[in-house]
Amino acid sequence: MKRNLFSYGLLGAFALAAAGCSQIESRSVAFQRFDPRPGAEAEVYVGQAPTRPYVELGLVQAVGTGTEATKQAVLRSLRAQGRQMGCDALVNVDAQAGSLSAHAIGVCAQWARADENAPQTERLGQPTSK
């Protein structure tokens, strides 16, 4: 009985330690002031640009460690951050994973509308973080 309790305790401690060591963080920085408009899932473009016109809004980044140190996990987090920011697409996405951490970064883009012609002027707007 005592032995069983000890084993379960040890197992629980390992699980807690593993969970505590895993985390994923996403961040973004804006090129220009804009109103975040959370919307649908952003399309991800790796190694190619969208064919439809778009406006660059900023950069989004995701970093994962522990069990979250996978390309899938950081891309999922990047998309979530992009959705929160109001990106229609994530362009020029680079995702890399090592054995201890994974990293993804991309350009947040919004599809251009006929009435929009936003200048892409960097004003170091309001960085946001999740």
Add this chain to the structure above:
Amino acid sequence: MPRFLLLAASLAAALGAGAAVTGCGGQSYASPPTSAAAPHRGPVAVFASRDPRAGKLLGLVSVKGDFNSDVRELFPELVRKVQALGGNALVIDAMGAHYEEGGPGAGFSKNGGLRACPFGCRRSSSAAPMETATVELKGRALWLTPAELESIEREAP
């Protein structure tokens, strides 16, 4: 060695160690400007996924940090590099992480009782290679004339 030199060296070492401990280990580079332009203090146009195909190249810029470097710190640093070169436009050519397997990892082993460390610590080397990850943003600092900027903005979607 003169005493003030020793003091200066100690101060530099302490500052370096402090920066390392606080995690402020980001590096940034700016190539020597091709022309001695005065620093630009105004806004910087950013082209993160396309090339404006205009303007005068002032130099190459890049910022680098460890895997956990924050884009909210790296990007403004890159913009400052562009401004320092006198540029009013930044073209980001590459961004991402790079993973590299280093030499054998170094660790510490205890050489005594439970409270022996750090005085009883002995440096040892493990067989497992160390992984180093760097995050880098690379680009070009450009000077675009007002006419060029206007034309690019007009052509922009």
